[in-house]
Amino acid sequence: MGNGMWVVAVFVSCCCLFTSLQPVISGCLLDGEEAAALHTLKASLLHSDINPPSSWVEGNDCCSWEGVGCSSNTTTTTSSSTTSTTIDTTNTSRRVVEALHLSRFAWPYTYPLKQWHLNLSVFKVFHELRHLDVSGNNFRRSLESLDITGLRKLEHLNLSYNALEEGRGIPTSSWTSLSSLRFLDLSWNRISGPFPSGKKFCIHL
Ligand SMILES: *[C@@H]1O[C@H](CO)[C@@H](O)[C@H](O)[C@H]1NC(C)=O
Numbered sequence: 254m255g256n257g258m259w260v261v262a263v264f265v266s267c268c269c270l271f272t273s274l275q276p277v278i279s280g281c282l283l284d285g286e287e288a289a290a291l292h293t294l295k296a297s298l299l300h301s302d303i304n305p306p307s308s309w310v311e312g313n314d315c316c317s318w319e320g321v322g323c324s325s326n327t328t329t330t331t332s333s334s335t336t337s338t339t340i341d342t343t344n345t346s347r348r349v350v351e352a353l354h355l356s357r358f359a360w361p362y363t364y365p366l367k368q369w370h371l372n373l374s375v376f377k378v379f380h381e382l383r384h385l386d387v388s389g390n391n392f393r394r395s396l397e398s399l400d401i402t403g404l405r406k407l408e409h410l411n412l413s414y415n416a417l418e419e420g421r422g423i424p425t426s427s428w429t430s431l432s433s434l435r436f437l438d439l440s441w442n443r444i445s446g447p448f449p450s451g452k453k454f455c456i457h458l
């Protein structure tokens with residue numbers, strides 16, 4: 254094989270690697286990470302023998318899935334070159350998830366009890382999330398497995414009716430990064446506190 258062929262081969266294998274790391278989910282107009290997380294949520298519901306909402310169809314835009322609220326995030330970049338006196342601005346628009354209303358998937362709490370088997374670190378990729386309601390899902394996980402580090406815009410968090418155990422509590426790093434949190438509902442879990450101080454919001458226990 255000549256040198257040229259090697260270059261082509263390396264290039265092709267790099268492309269394959271790149272595309273395999275970036276899941277391409279047809280129809281979903283969100284960035285790879287957020288789209289992949291929504292599909293993880295759906296897969297985990299099926300794995301837990303819970304029917305996802307009927308609108309959660311592969312191939313449809315994920316933002317039209319019931320309970321998923323999206324908004325548009327526009328960032329403006331400016332560039333100027335030394336040869337020109339004009340400044341170019343480019344607006345790039347992408348869609349982001351700002352609300353997840355995923356409540357009562359394990360409802361009603363009648364026997365046999367349903368339980369949503371979900372790795373609670375899935376939510377950390379939704380960086381623009383403002384509203385997260387995952388109440389009534391009977392997660393039965395430890396609160397310390399809830400990894401919501403970096404959700405700086407999160408204002409409303411409803412974790413009620415989930416049989417969450419306290420464990421070592423929400424990790425401090427997660428907790429301190431929730432700088433916009435106004436409302437936290439932790440009722441109907443197996444948690445007794447104490448809670449980190451210095452935060453001002455309503456807590457329902
Ligand atoms: C848009 O996204 C950027 C980068 O993630 C973020 O810093 C900014 O706050 C977002 N803007 C809005 C209006 O959400």
Ligand SMILES: *[C@@H]1O[C@H](CO)[C@@H](O)[C@H](O)[C@H]1NC(C)=O
Nearest residue numbers: 327328329341342343344345
């Ligand atoms: C980018 O957005 C700003 C503010 O919304 C607007 O004034 C400007 O005209 C836009 N620029 C382009 C190139 O679309």
Ligand SMILES: *[C@@H]1O[C@H](CO)[C@@H](O)[C@H](O)[C@H]1NC(C)=O
Nearest residue numbers: 371372373374375377398400
């Ligand atoms: C949950 O997912 C994270 C990666 O997102 C992984 O590091 C962790 O081990 C998982 N936890 C469990 C209990 O599977």
Ligand SMILES: *[C@@H]1O[C@H](CO)[C@@H](O)[C@H](O)[C@H]1NC(C)=O
Nearest residue numbers: 356357388389411413414438
């Ligand atoms: C939290 O969720 C529970 C169960 O879905 C609901 O009854 C409660 O009203 C919610 N709390 C708030 C403040 O919305």
